[in-house]
Amino acid sequence: MRYCPGRAPLAVPLVLCAAVLLLPALGAAERRRLACSTCRGIADRFNQGLADTAKKNFGGGNTAWEEKTLSKYESSEIRLVEIIENLCDSSNFECNNMVEEHEEHIEKWWFKLKKKYPDLFKWFCIEMIEVCCPAGTYGPDCLACRGGSERPCHGNGRCDGDGTRGGDGSCSCNKEYTGDFCLDCSNGYYSTLKNETHSVCTACHAACKTCTGSSNKDCQDCKEGWIKNEEAACVVCDASCVGCTGEGSDKCKVCASGYIKEDEKCTDIDECNLPEKVCIRENEDCVNTRGSYKCVCSEGFEEKDGTCVQTVKTGEEIETVATEPSPGGHDDL
Structure with missing residues (x-):
C-alpha cells in the first residue's frame, strides 16, 4: 500500500491524502467544529456497536452457561475490538485519525471507567480530549450562548457553535424573530408575549406587512396589493389593479394584465x-373570463390529444336518433 509522504509515524492510505492536505486550509473555528462532529459520530457509533453486540452469538441452549459466558464477553477486549473496528468508514480520515x-483513552474508559462515567460522549469528547462543549455553550472555553446555556437564543434561534469548541455564540433567529437575542418580532409578526427570558411572536393577518395584532385592522403597514380603507383596515386591491390608492377598479395605480383603463376605471379586456x-x-x-379567457371545444366536440374532435355517440344514442320521427311528424318509410 502507498502512503502520503511526510505523515510518519501515522500511516495514511494514499486515497486519504487529499483529506489530509485539505485540513490545514480550514480555519481554526471550522477545524474545531469538525473535530466535535467527528467525536460525536464516534460516540454514537460506539453506542450502536454496544447495541449490536449485546447478545451476539447467544440465544438458545444452556442458559446458565450462556449467562456466565455472556458476562465475560460484555466487558471483554474481544467485544471492544469488534466495536472499534466499525467506528469509522475506511475513507473517513478525521474519524480514523x-x-x-x-x-488508549477509549480502552481506559472501557476497562476502568465505564460504570462511573456511562456517557462516553461527555467523558471522551467534552472532558477528556476537549473537542466538544456541553449543550448551550460554545468556543474554546465553553462559554454560555446568548440567552443562556439553558435556553440558547431564548429558544427562538440557533447559537453559533452550540455544543462545539467553535463559533462565536451569536444567534441565528427563526423566521419569526430578530435581534441579537431573538426576542424581537420580524416584519409580518407581532408579539403575544415578551419578558426578559421569553418571547412569542405570531403571524400577522395576510394583509399586513407590520402589525400590532391579529386582524387586518391591526396593520401598521399594508402589504403590496392591499390598501387601508376608511376604517383603517387593510383590504385587498381590486383584481384589476397592480397597486391601488383605495378600493375599487377606479383606484388602481396600474391596470393588471388583461385589463385596460376606460373612463378612469380598469375594465376587463374581452379577448374573444x-x-x-x-x-x-x-x-x-x-x-x-375576468382578466383572461379560455379556449374550449365547440359543442359536439371534445378535447383529445390537443385537438377538438367530434364527440362519438354511443350505440344507445345512435338507436335513439334512428327511431326519431322525421320533420313534419311522419316516420320515414
Whole structure:
C-alpha cells in the first residue's frame, strides 16, 4: 500500500491524502467544529456497536452457561475490538485519525471507567480530549450562548457553535424573530408575549406587512396589493389593479394584465372580440373570463390529444336518433 509522504509515524492510505492536505486550509473555528462532529459520530457509533453486540452469538441452549459466558464477553477486549473496528468508514480520515490517536483513552474508559462515567460522549469528547462543549455553550472555553446555556437564543434561534469548541455564540433567529437575542418580532409578526427570558411572536393577518395584532385592522403597514380603507383596515386591491390608492377598479395605480383603463376605471379586456383570433384551433370557441379567457371545444366536440374532435355517440344514442320521427311528424318509410 502507498502512503502520503511526510505523515510518519501515522500511516495514511494514499486515497486519504487529499483529506489530509485539505485540513490545514480550514480555519481554526471550522477545524474545531469538525473535530466535535467527528467525536460525536464516534460516540454514537460506539453506542450502536454496544447495541449490536449485546447478545451476539447467544440465544438458545444452556442458559446458565450462556449467562456466565455472556458476562465475560460484555466487558471483554474481544467485544471492544469488534466495536472499534466499525467506528469509522475506511475513507473517513478525521474519524480514523481520532480513534488511532486516542485509542488508549477509549480502552481506559472501557476497562476502568465505564460504570462511573456511562456517557462516553461527555467523558471522551467534552472532558477528556476537549473537542466538544456541553449543550448551550460554545468556543474554546465553553462559554454560555446568548440567552443562556439553558435556553440558547431564548429558544427562538440557533447559537453559533452550540455544543462545539467553535463559533462565536451569536444567534441565528427563526423566521419569526430578530435581534441579537431573538426576542424581537420580524416584519409580518407581532408579539403575544415578551419578558426578559421569553418571547412569542405570531403571524400577522395576510394583509399586513407590520402589525400590532391579529386582524387586518391591526396593520401598521399594508402589504403590496392591499390598501387601508376608511376604517383603517387593510383590504385587498381590486383584481384589476397592480397597486391601488383605495378600493375599487377606479383606484388602481396600474391596470393588471388583461385589463385596460376606460373612463378612469380598469375594465376587463374581452379577448374573444379582438380583431385577431386568440383561439385558433379548428372547432374551438373562445370564452371570456375576468382578466383572461379560455379556449374550449365547440359543442359536439371534445378535447383529445390537443385537438377538438367530434364527440362519438354511443350505440344507445345512435338507436335513439334512428327511431326519431322525421320533420313534419311522419316516420320515414
